[in-house]
Amino acid sequence: MKIDQNISNIINQIAIDAGREIIKIYNKPFTAKMKQDRSPVTKADLVANDLICKKLYELDPKIEIISEEGEKKLSKKTNIFWLVDPLDGTKEFIKKNGEFTVNIALVKNGRPIYGVIYLPTKKEIFYTLNNSSYSSKINAKNQYLQKKKIKIKAIKKLEDRILLLSRSHSRNIELSKKHFRTNKAKFSGSSIKFCLIANGIGNIYPRLGPTMEWDTAAGHAILNAAGGSVKTLERKVLRYGKRGFKNPSFIARS
Numbered sequence: 001m002k003i004d005q006n007i008s009n010i011i012n013q014i015a016i017d018a019g020r021e022i023i024k025i026y027n028k029p030f031t032a033k034m035k036q037d038r039s040p041v042t043k044a045d046l047v048a049n050d051l052i053c054k055k056l057y058e059l060d061p062k063i064e065i066i067s068e069e070g071e072k073k074l075s076k077k078t079n080i081f082w083l084v085d086p087l088d089g090t091k092e093f094i095k096k097n098g099e100f101t102v103n104i105a106l107v108k109n110g111r112p113i114y115g116v117i118y119l120p121t122k123k124e125i126f127y128t129l130n131n132s133s134y135s136s137k138i139n140a141k142n143q144y145l146q147k148k149k150i151k152i153k154a155i156k157k158l159e160d161r162i163l164l165l166s167r168s169h170s171r172n173i174e175l176s177k178k179h180f181r182t183n184k185a186k187f188s189g190s191s192i193k194f195c196l197i198a199n200g201i202g203n204i205y206p207r208l209g210p211t212m213e214w215d216t217a218a219g220h221a222i223l224n225a226a227g228g229s230v231k232t233l234e235r236k237v238l239r240y241g242k243r244g245f246k247n248p249s250f251i252a253r254s
């Protein structure tokens with residue numbers, strides 16, 4: 001699949017539509033269940049997943065879809081597949097702090113070649129196109145407002161770099177600051193951290209411990225196209241289509 005402006009608009013619209021369904025549920029009382037891996041799931045995760053998978057299939061039935069809430073195996077050996085996290089930050093969704101996202105990525109030959117992240121509460125979208133990254137607000141008519149190309153901000157002084165830490169997983173804040181020799185840290189939920197680095201607002205996002213490929217692929221694509229990187233602790237570029245779609249620890253940076 002060649003992703004031109006037209007296809008990009010279609011994929012982005014799928015994420016926006018999923019976000020709209022998520023908000024409908026967010027604004028009413030809802031309950032959460034625990035999955036086998038002890039992470040929470042809500043009706044919003046499942047409704048968004050159904051919508052995204054159906055529309056991606058309509059776009060190209062030949063490309064398989066791996067999703068947090070759906071299929072977790074490729075049926076055949078393929079070098080191209082979608083990675084979907086219909087609602088990243090379910091914990092933030094349940095806490096009602098607004099920091100959750102819709103994530104869709106296309107992986108080809110182990111690399112995320114397209115990524116879109118949509119923030120339903122802010123109606124803000126981040127996506128890649130032709131090796132650049134963009135952010136935009138989306139209005140009620142699905143028009144793109146204040147669209148702009150985004151770039152990382154390189155910081156020379158180590159201590160001026162801004163560390164980004166997960167809201168739900170940061171116990172060792174002081175240790176992290178010391179390790180990266182900076183005094184500045186910001187907290188953010190879900191894949192928004194990748195967008196903040198891509199947008200020049202943060203510089204380092206260390207994620208120690210396991211994540212799944214659908215948690216990172218879209219953010220990775222966006223950060224790459226904005227000039228940043230996502231590497232393992234062995235300084236190898238994070239690749240996709242690994243066994244069980246599991247990621248090792250990684251560091252995303254500007």
Ligand SMILES: [Mg+2]
Pocket residue numbers: 045068085086087088089090
């Ligand atoms: Mg999720």
